[in-house]
Amino acid sequence: MTLNLEIDGRACQVEVDPADSPGQWRIRVDGQPVEADAHLLRPGVLSLLIDGQSFRIVLDADPNAPALHIGAQRIPYRIDDPRSLRSRRRHVRTDGPVTLKASMPGRVVRLLVKKGDVVAIHQSVLVLEAMKMQNEIKSPKDGQVRDLRVSAGDTVAVGDILAIIE
Amino acid sequence: MTLNLEIDGRACQVEVDPADSPGQWRIRVDGQPVEADAHLLRPGVLSLLIDGQSFRIVLDADPNAPALHIGAQRIPYRIDDPRSLRSRRRHVRTDGPVTLKASMPGRVVRLLVKKGDVVAIHQSVLVLEAMKMQNEIKSPKDGQVRDLRVSAGDTVAVGDILAIIE
Amino acid sequence: MFRKVLIANRGEIALRILRACRELGIPTVAVYSDADRAAPHVLEADEAYRLGPAPAPESYLRGDLILEIAARVGADAIHPGYGFLSENADFAQMCESSGIKFIGPPSSAMRILGSKTNARQAADEAGMPRTPGCVHGLASPEEAADVAAGVGYPVMLKAAAGGGGKGMRAVSRPEELPAAFASASSEAERAFGSGEVYLEKLIERPRHIEIQLLADEHGHCVSLGERECSVQRRHQKVIEEAPSAVVDPDLRRRMGGAAVRLALSAGYTNAGTIEFLLDDEKNFYFLEMNTRLQVEHPVTELVTGYDLVHLQIRIAQGEPLPFEQKDVQLRGHAIECRIYAEDPANGFMPSPGRISRLLQPGGPGIREDSGIYEGWIVPVDYDPMLSKLIAYAPTREIAIARMLRALDEYVIGGIRTNLALFRRILSDPGFRAARIDTGYLDRFLADAPLPLADSVDGSSAIPAVAAAALFEATKTIANGSALRDGASANAWKTVARREAVGSID
């Protein structure tokens, strides 16, 4: 089968088909052949031998943002399989307005910008206290604060909209 | 629901029904009520609180011989649920003739009894070499060797009949 | 010997104390909040009782409930661990008056040394060097400004009841002081129920060196050497080690001696730690005392060979210390990494949730004090520390290499952790050369901010792509779509059959 894969920012096309002998796979990455000996140890834990190089790869199965653990690395990827539902889900867009949502329940300690401010990418927008820690919520892009939906002292739940940056 | 349970050789009847609040169960063992707070951590790993006593219990799921791990103990049990297939499977009978089968592949090193010999329970019948170890296969009962199906040097596979004791 | 010990804590430290009690043959009682019904300390204890809802003030901080349970179940001692009630002198006193042994110092000593301001007064009396600044709580921003002017900027505002970097603010210019005073005070109020803050001169690029003490109830007090905890993020310790690369036997003896004098002067007993700042001329300044077991106690256990929690319990039982100062020998080097459920690539945002996969390291010289298991749901309600990974080896160099080896083996799936951060720090030439101070990590992160995701190094690019494709491919076998591929249909059918037995080979 053929899959379109986006990994570490790079897109590539992968053809993957089982070879005749157990565990052997014929894989082509952007047309380049790769001989892989694959063995699934437990669901989501894979041993790969490629030209004798050994890799233990663990799937971090989050339907929205799947990732691989290889050694100490954690590598997110995205599948654009025309048959796969996942591809219909869109990647986080950074052009146009972006909605800043609370990724965890917490309490807004203070706001660091006000509506209309111009913000740079990774600039802190507000401080959220959660799990006994004060956490600065940063802007995912350069832009302008089009809206602020919370104020200091507010308690927020997961998914609550905090701000909109355009 | 009501289950007939055989555990550690003792048979008992258990009624088990969920109480109203999550994790709470109404359990009666041979009519005696037990208030249990149960939480399944992963499939087959259970936390039980009974009158404040804490138990971590792990299911050793072998359909033929299920067992429980509690602390350092391993406790086999058998369910006689009229609805459960398992109950139709019979327990190993020690009355009448018993067939001694190879529980693992190996090589017969030597025979310690011959056809017609009278043997006591746990008396060694033959020596099987497997996993680099010589293992004495013992009689499960007092009786007489009605048949010996192997001789020294034979290689045996799992399930091969070694001897029949009556 | 104690009949039964109640552990008034949760997470890895509750488990660590449970293990010590079991090794000493003492039955254990765990307490838990609604968020922790399935927590490891509940599973491993002999008995476990519910305290209340998830928020700490309604559960782990309910000293009244905890004492009630202890009395009801016949526990004659309580171990508070660290955090929660561990430095609460009122709770210690409640234990004393209800005849239940508090495994820690007497409340009287806690009142003297537990409050940072009182401790600074005690330090003066014991003739121990401390940072310039006030020894009393500040009534107002104005008073703060006066003291700051006296010692000179930059200065540090601190919560008198504080710890763990909460209620702490560095101030470099007078105009910043009022705002810093307000936020430090309010944060302290929320964290410790007391807004009292004091002020001290900020030592430039200090190292954080602390001395571990053990004092029995017969007037004997020994020092178990130092720990270096200079690798901190926003005043939170991240990596600790023992011994310190810069402390020589003479300095160790002088710091240890000063620490012992202060503890004895306050009638201190059980385990305690005196924290110092060490400047670049190796002058040391008393910072504060932690009147409890520290998170990082394992590195001291590994280099001294003693078990601090065993000794805490034996001291609380009235036993004399089983050794003297001259018996304390340091051997080898130990490093601890605090594994947190947080996302370093995203402003260290906490990352609670279900641990979907857990592969833990092991083997020679690796100790893990963990509070998690595969399937455990990390609650949002408490400190996000998951585990302490500790490496011990004959030398610091090998201990670092060993820790890196263990980090490579460690996989935590389902939530984000700071595992990758440690790999970066332990590979940094500055850290490897022990050129560290309390500002080291914040500078390191500013100089080299973490990428939003690990970038694939050359060697693992192809395997990563192949693995992603294989996971996807074998997954789609389930819904059979792959089998409609015509060409390789047969091969796929074979795979599908193998899949049925849970393996793709």
Next chain:
Amino acid sequence: MFRKVLIANRGEIALRILRACRELGIPTVAVYSDADRAAPHVLEADEAYRLGPAPAPESYLRGDLILEIAARVGADAIHPGYGFLSENADFAQMCESSGIKFIGPPSSAMRILGSKTNARQAADEAGMPRTPGCVHGLASPEEAADVAAGVGYPVMLKAAAGGGGKGMRAVSRPEELPAAFASASSEAERAFGSGEVYLEKLIERPRHIEIQLLADEHGHCVSLGERECSVQRRHQKVIEEAPSAVVDPDLRRRMGGAAVRLALSAGYTNAGTIEFLLDDEKNFYFLEMNTRLQVEHPVTELVTGYDLVHLQIRIAQGEPLPFEQKDVQLRGHAIECRIYAEDPANGFMPSPGRISRLLQPGGPGIREDSGIYEGWIVPVDYDPMLSKLIAYAPTREIAIARMLRALDEYVIGGIRTNLALFRRILSDPGFRAARIDTGYLDRFLADAPLPLADSVDGSSAIPAVAAAALFEATKTIANGSALRDGASANAWKTVARREAVGSID
């Protein structure tokens, strides 16, 4: 430093060596048989290559293939671990002649000390006490009878190339000798490819005490103290500890000195162990030398603080020993349990198969050198050792308590193991008082044979019944049968919904 090390072994020891190489920054090459494609040592190595079919003679004993792979992938050293090729002088010589470093002694020293009969001759030359008996292989049962008559019964027949109790027979009466000779010889032939056996007087109720040696290639040899391995089943070590409870500093010095002399006399280098029998008057007799790393080396590492595999590699690289005899200090006490896939309740029958559930112990003082993971299928083709669980503590008493604590935490599901056996031994007053000898365990098992299943102790009878019922009940929710129970149907429907999210609360 070595460019690349090939590990010619499998299981926990291959993994342990891999970890050491990684810590030293040396790339690793694993080799595997068809039974081990998914084995831990294959997963953790940098490179892995197939040797052949599962049987050892077609894979792990194929020295020719292993050397071929080493040459092809550019490995300049081979670590043999223990067992397999580790004591094969011919293989060591093949390595030498092909310019690949064999991490172990030179083949010349292996020929002198590896053969039990040659070693006994060397012992005589080094003036080391040994058991009475012959120093040459026996040509016939008749010759055996003559020697036996000379030293007097009971006697012990042993394989000259032997180890691990294979090819070993105790003989108490002359008439038993011919049969014992035949079976010992044939077992030796199968196990080691040599049927040569010799005979020695059987010491009554001896302790097994062995001395760990390290010798560099510059003529320095040190002793790292002793291990006691008296707890054996059919001559197989089951529990090992360091130090021995009965060896005092003087005896330790005398045994260590004798061991060093013998090693130096044979030009021995790298790690090696000299095994002694100790009689009840504390006389020691040379038994044999193991010219390799021992299974039980971790207990020595814990009490000395040295890493034996690191030192093996550094010695093989030509480095001098980084310490001297006077630097070797023992601290604390370490105990090792060999966890086997076998069923003690059923004649210790090996129990291969899939490990369906694995909960491993951790925390203070616990080290596990393991060769398994959840889901791993233990093959029938090799020694059934799964893992080594090691407990370290300040005293023997606490080390035992700690091991018992860890055993309680340890769950291996899907196969049978000897975990419960250790719980029984470590609770036995005889073992706790260190009243042990090489016959201790066989007597212990004869006196108190293990039940076919653990009998439920009072406290866990009710929970066991409740748990079994709950597992069954929640299982039957799947096929909905419980939902037809009428009365409690609604409650069950709630449970069924909760089940969907993988929890019954």
